[in-house]
Amino acid sequence: xxxxxxxxxxxxxxDLSAGRARxxxxxxxxxxxxxxxxxxxxxxPGTRLPPSRTLAGDLGVARNTVAEAYAQLTAEGxxxxxxxxxxxxxxxxxxxxxxxxxxxxxTPAARYDFTPGRPDLSLFPRTAWLAAARRALTTAPxxxxxxxxxxxxxxxxxxxxxxxxxxxxxxxxxxxxVVCGGYTQGIGLLCRTLRERGAAAAAxxxxxxxxxxxxxxxxxxxxxxxxxxxxxARTDLLAGLDVGAVTLTPAHQFPTGVALQPARRAAAVAWAxxxxxxxxxxxxxGELRYDRQPVGALQALDPERVAYIGTASxxxxxxxxxxxxxxxxxxxxxxxRQKLLADGHSGAFxxxxxxxxxxSGGLDRHVRRCRQxxxxxxxLLLARLAERAPAVRVTGLAxxxxxxxxxxxxxxxxxxxxxxAAWLGLAIHTTTGNRAPAAGPRxxxxxxxxxxxxxxxxxxxxxxxxxxxxLLTL
Amino acid sequence: xxxxxxxxxxxxxxDLSAGRARxxxxxxxxxxxxxxxxxxxxxxPGTRLPPSRTLAGDLGVARNTVAEAYAQLTAEGxxxxxxxxxxxxxxxxxxxxxxxxxxxxxTPAARYDFTPGRPDLSLFPRTAWLAAARRALTTAPxxxxxxxxxxxxxxxxxxxxxxxxxxxxxxxxxxxxVVCGGYTQGIGLLCRTLRERGAAAAAxxxxxxxxxxxxxxxxxxxxxxxxxxxxxARTDLLAGLDVGAVTLTPAHQFPTGVALQPARRAAAVAWAxxxxxxxxxxxxxGELRYDRQPVGALQALDPERVAYIGTASxxxxxxxxxxxxxxxxxxxxxxxRQKLLADGHSGAFxxxxxxxxxxSGGLDRHVRRCRQxxxxxxxLLLARLAERAPAVRVTGLAxxxxxxxxxxxxxxxxxxxxxxAAWLGLAIHTTTGNRAPAAGPRxxxxxxxxxxxxxxxxxxxxxxxxxxxxLLTL
Numbered sequence: 001x002x003x004x005x006x007x008x009x010x011x012x013x014x015d016l017s018a019g020r021a022r023x024x025x026x027x028x029x030x031x032x033x034x035x036x037x038x039x040x041x042x043x044x045p046g047t048r049l050p051p052s053r054t055l056a057g058d059l060g061v062a063r064n065t066v067a068e069a070y071a072q073l074t075a076e077g078x079x080x081x082x083x084x085x086x087x088x089x090x091x092x093x094x095x096x097x098x099x100x101x102x103x104x105x106x107t108p109a110a111r112y113d114f115t116p117g118r119p120d121l122s123l124f125p126r127t128a129w130l131a132a133a134r135r136a137l138t139t140a141p142x143x144x145x146x147x148x149x150x151x152x153x154x155x156x157x158x159x160x161x162x163x164x165x166x167x168x169x170x171x172x173x174x175x176x177x178v179v180c181g182g183y184t185q186g187i188g189l190l191c192r193t194l195r196e197r198g199a200a201a202a203a204x205x206x207x208x209x210x211x212x213x214x215x216x217x218x219x220x221x222x223x224x225x226x227x228x229x230x231x232x233a234r235t236d237l238l239a240g241l242d243v244g245a246v247t248l249t250p251a252h253q254f255p256t257g258v259a260l261q262p263a264r265r266a267a268a269v270a271w272a273x274x275x276x277x278x279x280x281x282x283x284x285x286g287e288l289r290y291d292r293q294p295v296g297a298l299q300a301l302d303p304e305r306v307a308y309i310g311t312a313s314x315x316x317x318x319x320x321x322x323x324x325x326x327x328x329x330x331x332x333x334x335x336x337r338q339k340l341l342a343d344g345h346s347g348a349f350x351x352x353x354x355x356x357x358x359x360s361g362g363l364d365r366h367v368r369r370c371r372q373x374x375x376x377x378x379x380l381l382l383a384r385l386a387e388r389a390p391a392v393r394v395t396g397l398a399x400x401x402x403x404x405x406x407x408x409x410x411x412x413x414x415x416x417x418x419x420x421a422a423w424l425g426l427a428i429h430t431t432t433g434n435r436a437p438a439a440g441p442r443x444x445x446x447x448x449x450x451x452x453x454x455x456x457x458x459x460x461x462x463x464x465x466x467x468x469x470x471l472l473t474l
Numbered sequence: 475x476x477x478x479x480x481x482x483x484x485x486x487x488x489d490l491s492a493g494r495a496r497x498x499x500x501x502x503x504x505x506x507x508x509x510x511x512x513x514x515x516x517x518x519p520g521t522r523l524p525p526s527r528t529l530a531g532d533l534g535v536a537r538n539t540v541a542e543a544y545a546q547l548t549a550e551g552x553x554x555x556x557x558x559x560x561x562x563x564x565x566x567x568x569x570x571x572x573x574x575x576x577x578x579x580x581t582p583a584a585r586y587d588f589t590p591g592r593p594d595l596s597l598f599p600r601t602a603w604l605a606a607a608r609r610a611l612t613t614a615p616x617x618x619x620x621x622x623x624x625x626x627x628x629x630x631x632x633x634x635x636x637x638x639x640x641x642x643x644x645x646x647x648x649x650x651x652v653v654c655g656g657y658t659q660g661i662g663l664l665c666r667t668l669r670e671r672g673a674a675a676a677a678x679x680x681x682x683x684x685x686x687x688x689x690x691x692x693x694x695x696x697x698x699x700x701x702x703x704x705x706x707a708r709t710d711l712l713a714g715l716d717v718g719a720v721t722l723t724p725a726h727q728f729p730t731g732v733a734l735q736p737a738r739r740a741a742a743v744a745w746a747x748x749x750x751x752x753x754x755x756x757x758x759x760g761e762l763r764y765d766r767q768p769v770g771a772l773q774a775l776d777p778e779r780v781a782y783i784g785t786a787s788x789x790x791x792x793x794x795x796x797x798x799x800x801x802x803x804x805x806x807x808x809x810x811r812q813k814l815l816a817d818g819h820s821g822a823f824x825x826x827x828x829x830x831x832x833x834s835g836g837l838d839r840h841v842r843r844c845r846q847x848x849x850x851x852x853x854l855l856l857a858r859l860a861e862r863a864p865a866v867r868v869t870g871l872a873x874x875x876x877x878x879x880x881x882x883x884x885x886x887x888x889x890x891x892x893x894x895a896a897w898l899g900l901a902i903h904t905t906t907g908n909r910a911p912a913a914g915p916r917x918x919x920x921x922x923x924x925x926x927x928x929x930x931x932x933x934x935x936x937x938x939x940x941x942x943x944x945l946l947t948l
Contacts, residue, residue: 011641015770042639100649101803121616142595145791165516167485175574181817218815296489303572317619319822329575341692343655348793
């Protein structure tokens with residue numbers, strides 16, 4: 001227990017007033033407070049107490065009073081005097097502290113995890129990130145550590161405006177960017193802003209992140225499902241839906257993997273213009289494409305009608321909790337106000353680090369490396385499937401972190417498939433599981449799997465693919 | 475412009491499909507796309523374009539096609555060929571990009587800033603923090619970089635449970651702690667949870683953070699003012715207010731500086747028990763006390779009726795945006811759900827760093843240093859005031875980052891005082907400015923200043939105090 005901060009002269013809060021109020025003398029009140037502290041488990045067994053001189057100074061009492069109180073509690077068995085290491089909390093001291101709440105237990109981790117939407121975290125460039133953090137924090141002015149612009153640090157907004165223009169074709173300006181806590185917070189800020197402006201509902205894609213509809217509803221809007229087909233979301237149907245906004249994944253629909261076709265892109269923007277609506281573009285994995293002709297951001301078609309949301313969760317790490325909005329001019333002020341009310345602004349240190357990481361070229365290098373890595377994984381997955389389960393059809397773009405596997409008719413039902421997967425130690429997701437509740441039940445048909453090939457660690461990836469092939473040939 | 479990421483082979487998004495759709499050939503479509511990119515300002519003047527070989531590879535076209543397109547745009551003046559440094563965007567290329575939105579201008583920074591609630595940021599232990607970040611990120615498992623428990627990293631929740639018990643007497647458990655984006659997000663999560671449970675209103679202290687009432691209202695609750703007197707908030711009046719919760723600053727009322735007296739503490743908890751209410755304890759500067767008998771957390775009186783909120787904003791830096799809730803057991807699940815909807819969880823990297831910083835004793839060391847620093851500042855302020863403006867009465871505990879200066883009757887009005895302060899280059903705040911709107915106008919009387927003596931940088935602190943003394947003797 002030599003690492004306890006109390007060892008190095010840390011604080012120990014002791015309230016003598018309760019004992020004093022009950023008429024106890026100074027020493028008795030101190031003993032009472034110390035006893036309570038140990039009994040309640042506030043100090044773990046083995047924790048070293050401050051030297052009597054230090055505690056006496058803190059409490060403004062004579063050193064002897066503290067020494068006597070320590071001796072008394074040692075006699076009572078609460079404390080132990082250790083040769084050369086002062087007084088420590090005795091091992092027997094049991095807490096009568098507060099009970100932990102009963103929370104739903106998490107399911108144990110599967111052996112082979114194909115949960116979609118997660119990057120391979122072993123790729124995270126820890127050394128380069130720490131170097132960027134050092135450069136950023138060493139050179140940042142003091143005011144960067146204080147409360148700042150709710151939109152985020154200007155250094156990051158500038159870096160993002162350049163990066164998004166160059167890499168995703170986004171037409172924006174640092175003044176229109178709001179840094180936020182991932183896509184989750186970004187969509188929440190937008191929905192609350194829209195509700196404030198009188199919107200009552202937003203369209204969500206028929207298939208999408210399981211969380212998506214809940215986020216829209218938590219933002220105060222009703223969610224209405226927008227059908228999908230092979231050309232992407234049916235934006236041609238928006239005019240009939242009576243919604244104030246639509247969330248889309250134009251570059252790479254999640255989970256189906258299709259790209260929103262040009263006519264559908266045009267229809268989305270035309271709807272927004274005619275009906276005063278807002279298109280919310282979720283560009284979650286726009287940088288991770290393996291084809292040669294990347295699809296640029298829909299936002300470029302009309303920066304005043306499309307709010308762009310990007311994230312570091314796929315290109316870097318979800319744990320960073322960094323996302324960004326590129327907003328129409330008239331939404332900047334109200335979304336900034338929502339951000340101020342939500343949490344003031346996002347953490348400045350990570351923002352400064354990401355800004356440095358982008359401007360020094362670290363993000364470009366990292367994304368290139370990731371692309372090669374995921375492309376190799378995808379190629380391996382496809383090759384093994386073609387060999388072992390040729391009836392399975394892989395659909396969706398050659399992009400991002402997931403593939404959709406359409407199973408042939410006549411095989412296992414979805415329920416049987418999920419049961420068998422659990423037996424094989426496989427965590428798999430289906431398109432049904434990524435269906436918006438507002439869309440109603442999925443039409444009948446053979447199951448389709450959404451395979452996140454970024455999730456398994458490198459060493460177990462081949463074995464995970466083998467287990468998947470076994471499942472598909474049952 | 476040698477630092478542009480594009481120089482090092484970064485991505486350049488070019489959409490040839492628009493030109494192709496208009497019937498252009500490959501080279502013409504490429505020229506069209508490049509021209510648009512430069513014209514819209516997506517590439518700043520001086521930015522170097524990728525070598526033709528690289529871009530050709532990315533686009534899947536012949537290298538010659540790219541070289542010819544570069545030559546054509548150079549001829550048109552959009553690009554410049556530089557000896558030995560490839561092709562760069564010409565200086566004349568003007569953007570027709572998006573316009574920046576018109577936002578309210580911030581007032582220029584004052585020469586001497588006494589804004590309350592801000593630590594002296596020159597004290598922030600950058601080196602020790604970076605060292606903790608390095609240790610934390612180097613040793614963290616990969617899963618720490620992924621999505622995690624909405625309550626926050628277990629490493630930090632454990633460290634906080636120990637620290638809060640030891641330093642503030644908080645009775646909690648890591649399972650009951652939710653890490654959040656500062657006090658701002660914490661109060662929001664609580665208010666939304668209470669509203670979901672049917673609460674309609676919360677009491678706020680008559681004087682408090684200007685933001686406080688807005689945060690409660692943004693969380694969906696009406697704010698009702700609770701009067702203050704010399705013994706702190708009038709918690710004895712809570713039963714008459716018809717509220718579901720009350721927010722208090724028991725250790726050091728903001729801004730008046732009084733400590734909530736024992737009878738008022740008992741009354742708050744008794745009200746919560748009898749009426750099923752919740753006490754929200756805002757312990758914003760609990761560690762920063764210069765007196766010898768610190769006031770422990772009210773939460774310890776009844777951990778099932780008091781939700782404790784702490785923050786790193788005063789003890790470390792507001793820019794970190796890290797706060798924490800220690801919750802009653804029955805609030806853990808619903809508050810965790812609100813956190814999940816708000817932003818998933820707080821940034822893992824900063825959480826791991828803070829956990830390492832606490833367990834290695836860095837926070838204790840830093841807080842001790844801050845205390846000495848602020849105590850010296852406070853002593854200097856008091857000594858100068860006693861000398862120069864003896865009629866001014868300094869009230870409030872010897873704690874935290876601010877003092878309240880009661881001006882004698884018969885002097886300047888509050889409005890005159892603020893005008894004169896502006897002339898002297900002083901940013902000062904008054905108790906009136908920190909009055910909850912729900913409390914109605916402040917009763918008549920001479921003005922009282924809330925002087926944040928943590929805010930000025932060290933080198934200008936004596937001059938700032940002199941300017942303040944000048945103001946007070948006008």
